[in-house]
Structure formats: C-alpha cells, structure tokens
Amino acid sequence: MINFSYFIAGYLVIFGLPGAYIMRLVLLKKRVDREHAELTDRH
C-alpha cells in the first residue's frame, strides 16, 4: 500500500507541475492582454 501512495505522489508531481505551469501561462496571458489594452487605449 505504501508503494501505491508513492505512485500517486509521483503522478501528482508529473501532471501537477505542468498543470500549474499552464495555469501560470494562462494568467500571464490575461495580464499581458490587459496591459496591452491599457497602453494602446491611452492614445
């Protein structure tokens, strides 16, 4: 059973880290879009 929990932990890392990174990219994109709109609206 202990072996199995390591298996779970391993896959949490393997899919969790990329997932977190993708979310970070999504948030970054939103921020970039917002700032782009702000800066171009100024004119």
Added chain:
Amino acid sequence: MSSVNKKLKLLSFTALLLVLAAFAMVLFYAPIEVNMGIVQKVFYFHVSAAWVGMLAFLVAAVCGILYLSKKQLKYDFLTFSAVEIGLLFTAIANFSGMIWAKPIWNTWWTWDPRLTTMTIMAFTYIGYLLLRRGVDNPEKRARFGAVYAIVGFASVPLTFFSSRLLRTIHPTIFGADTGDMAMTPAMYQTMAASIVAFTVLFAALLWHRSILATREAEIETLRAQTETLEFGEVQND
C-alpha cells in the same frame, strides 16, 4: 496570424491527447514490474521528463547561437522559453526520481550520475534566469543569455562524465541501478509513448511561451514609449 493560431491550437490539442494516451498506456497496458511494484510506473514519465529537460537545454543553446549570429530577438525569446520550460521538466524529473527511489532503495537521493547532472543543469537554468533579470537592456540581455546558454550546455557532458567517473571509482556510494528492472516489450512501447507525448507537450509549451515573451517585450517597448511621450507633454506645458 490566424493560420499560426490554428496550428498552435492543433499542436496543443495533439499534445493533450498524446499525454492522456500515454498515461492510459501506463495505467492499463504496461505490466506491473516484478521487483518494484506499481511505483515503477512513475519511471516512464520520469525518463520522459529528463529527456525533455535535456532537449530543452539543447534548443536553448542552439537558439543562443542563432541569436548571436542573426541578432533577431525572436531567438532570444525562444532561448528564454526553452530554459523556463526546461527547468519545469528538470524539476519533474528530479522530484519524480526521488519519489521513485524512496520506496525501492529506501533513500531519497542517490548520487546517480544522470540525476546529479540534471540537478546541476537545473542550477544552470536558474542562473540563466537570474542573469536575464539582472540586465535591463534587452539587447544586452539577449546577448548574455545566449552566451550563458551556450557555455552552460557545453559543460553538461563534462559534468556527466565526471559524475560517472566518480561512481565507477567509488562503487560503495549508495546508488540505484536501473538494470534491476526487467523490461518487457510492452514497457518499451509505453516508454516510447511517454517520451513522444512529453516531447510534443514541450513543443506546444515552447511555442505558447515564446509568443507570450514576444508580447511581454512589446509591452516593455510600448511602456517606454508612452513614458517618453508623457514626459514630453509635461515638459511642453
């Protein structure tokens, strides 16, 4: 612009599919390894992540060379994205490696040459990102980043060989030997599938990240421009 977007969407979708398919293979197709039990299945994506980590570094170094010879900023964005994503996959490889090692050899860390080299590589990546942060001028930033990516990559094989030499001379250092695994054809196929899946995922993430980096740079320029304009307006009053 929209044909690029379509291709990117297709790539992203394919990446997701491939990863899910590979995971399905890991869960249902690959047999449970005789000696190690179910935790061995972590190994498939651990190796894939390590492979992508190395590939990313190679891409970063190549784009570094391209930047220095062509001076086009798009190569700098590619290098930067490759390093960031490479760091991600190296972290995955390292942590999954530790999680795999613990139940099997009862230790978190083995001074395995490949794992050690990957960890040192991770620090080189981090160094790259810090270097980039320490330079304000975009052109200089790109130049220095390229230089460090190239030198960093050149040091990787040397680091690997010295770690391996250390191991052969000191076999008493507690170590993991992957030769302990009995690999069947189904396992090889699953391994191949995982590697392909992660590689495609890497390509998709790289593309997305470079586009974002390009836009971040655009914003930097826009911001500098508006500041000069506003300053000019204030002066004219």
Added chain:
Amino acid sequence: MKDWLHSVRTLVWKDLLQEWRSKDMLTAMFAFAILTLFIFNYAIELSPVNRAEIASGIIWVVIVFAGTLGLNRSFTAEQDQGCFDALVMAVPDVSAIYFGKMLTNWLVMLFVSVLILPIYSLLYNQSLFNIGFILVLVLGAWCYSAAGTLIAGMTVQTRMRDLLLPILLFPILMPVNMAVVKAAGGILAGAPLVDVQAWLVLLAAYGIIITTVSIMVFEYVIRE
C-alpha cells in the same frame, strides 16, 4: 600573431602591475583564504586517516572562494571607468583581451595558492609539497580562470555584479571541482598514476573545451 601576443603580454603586465601597486585584491584574497582555513579547522575533524583526501578538498574550496574575489575584481577597473571600448580598439582581436584576463586571473590564483600551501602544511602538520599535487592545482586553476573570466565579463555588467558570479560560475565548474579534488587527493595519498589519469584527462578536456567556447563567444560579452 606577433601583435596579438604583444597585446596579451601588455594586458597581463598592465593588470598585474595595477594590482601589485595597490595590493588590495591580493591582500584580500590571501586574508580570506587564511580565515577560511581557520573556519575549516573548527568545522572538520582532521584525523590523520582521512587527511589526504580532505586536504585536497579543503585547499581547493579555499582557492575557489578566494578566486571569486579575484575574478570579480578583474573587470571592475574597466567597468567603472568605462574603458571597455578603448580596450577593444587597442587590441588586434578581442580574444587577446580574453586571454590576457584569463592569464592574469590564473596567475593571481596560483600566487594565492603558493602562499596558502605552506600555511596549510604548517597549521595541519601535513606536507603538501608534492609536485603532482601542485600540478593538479595549476591545471585546475587554469580551468577555473577559463570559465570564470568569461562569466565575470558578463556579471560585472549586470545589476547584481559580485553576487551573481558564484551562482553562474559554480554549476559550470562542477566537473573541475570533482576532478581536482579526486586527482589531487589521489596523488597525495600515493595512488598510482593509472587511477588518477582519467581525472587529469577530464581536466585537460574541460580546459580546452571551455577555453575554445569562451574565445568564440567572448566578443559578444565585451562588444555592443
């Protein structure tokens, strides 16, 4: 070719002379090295049994840390006074600057080592006057300056300067650390050349590869 050699020699002479007149960097490196030796005394128990292996490790760590002080300083003169452009114009090829700086850094490191070895021998009652041992240090110091000069050329132009140098340099230097400590330790312990030669080959390979790469990219570090 004659021009190039002449530039390198002039550059090395200029930097060494500058340093000799002020002596700040040399004194600082030397003091730092001795203090580090003292710290090791309290940190590590040096029984006669493990001394050979540990001696090489301690000496090398001391040299590496003192070396970063020297590396940081090797470009600050040009950086602070904005002389990079003048330097580039004065030499036939930018690689002369790289070689000059690398040689200077190497010589400074050797100088500090030469001072440190007798002091270590004194403090720990262990003779380090072994030709092989010293040669390994010489080789290691070359590899160190080869990489360090390139990296320091960059970090001196960044915002974080001194802080960034070890972070960028040490990962790249790992093979050298391993090779120097193992080879020097082996020689000190009296191991036959056969055991040690792989490490020496590695050091030589590292030096050649890193120097070659640095020569190719150094102009991008110095020139706009």
